[in-house]
Amino acid sequence: MARAMMTKILMSVVATMMLFQLALAVDHNVGRPDGGWDQSTNLGSWASGETFTVGDNLVFTYTSLHDVLEVTKDNYDSCTTSNPISTNGASPTTITLTDAGNRYFICGTAGHCDQGMKVNIQTVAAATPPPTSSSPPPPSDSPAPATPPVSTDTPPPNEDNAPPPFDENAPAPPVTSGGSPNNTGETTNPLPTPEPSSAATFKILNLVSMVGFGFLMML
Numbered sequence: 640m641a642r643a644m645m646t647k648i649l650m651s652v653v654a655t656m657m658l659f660q661l662a663l664a665v666d667h668n669v670g671r672p673d674g675g676w677d678q679s680t681n682l683g684s685w686a687s688g689e690t691f692t693v694g695d696n697l698v699f700t701y702t703s704l705h706d707v708l709e710v711t712k713d714n715y716d717s718c719t720t721s722n723p724i725s726t727n728g729a730s731p732t733t734i735t736l737t738d739a740g741n742r743y744f745i746c747g748t749a750g751h752c753d754q755g756m757k758v759n760i761q762t763v764a765a766a767t768p769p770p771t772s773s774s775p776p777p778p779s780d781s782p783a784p785a786t787p788p789v790s791t792d793t794p795p796p797n798e799d800n801a802p803p804p805f806d807e808n809a810p811a812p813p814v815t816s817g818g819s820p821n822n823t824g825e826t827t828n829p830l831p832t833p834e835p836s837s838a839a840t841f842k843i844l845n846l847v848s849m850v851g852f853g854f855l856m857m858l
């Protein structure tokens with residue numbers, strides 16, 4: 640039951656975050672709005688004004704005079720159109736930036752790359768999600784409070800009590816004058832109850848905040 644519910648919550652959190660990612664994905668219309676995928680647009684300048692994040696899309700819109708080749712850096716630099724990584728010839732061409740790093744696109748029409756119809760896309764990683772249960776904090780907390788209970792006054796009961804409890808009040812144990820130590824045994828340990836470790840508390844708080852975050856995300 641509880642496990643199934645946790646699974647359900649986690650799944651909805653993940654799904655929500657994925658939707659969130661999709662909602663944030665940006666379509667970058669290459670060369671727009673001032674130009675396009677053509678020879679007359681300064682595509683380097685256009686690209687430098689954009690921020691490409693993992694999950695974003697490139698959208699190339701062009702006439703039948705052009706196409707879109709994805710190529711290696713070497714072929715990009717030399718405008719070599721043979722052996723492209725991919726060839727796309729049906730405008731519009733949408734390319735999803737699935738990973739951080741550099742990708743290189745050129746036009747395959749003779750001479751167009753040399754005329755500037757090329758663009759280098761530098762994709763950056765998406766922002767990291769908020770740190771939910773990262774490991775670092777707990778260790779710093781736990782060791783410190785471990786010591787306190789040691790040197791505190793030792794509870795007096797056991798041995799001191801033995802002789803005197805010739806109870807003035809209780810008439811009950813009149814058996815022998817020998818004051819059996821067993822009777823007084825009940826008062827023995829007022830041992831301090833073990834404090835809940837702060838590490839455990841921390842974990843619980845973390846869990847609660849995670850679940851709470853999940854619910855927030857679902858709203």
Ligand SMILES: [Cu+2]
Pocket residue numbers: 677678704705706746747748751752756
């Ligand atoms: Cu072209």
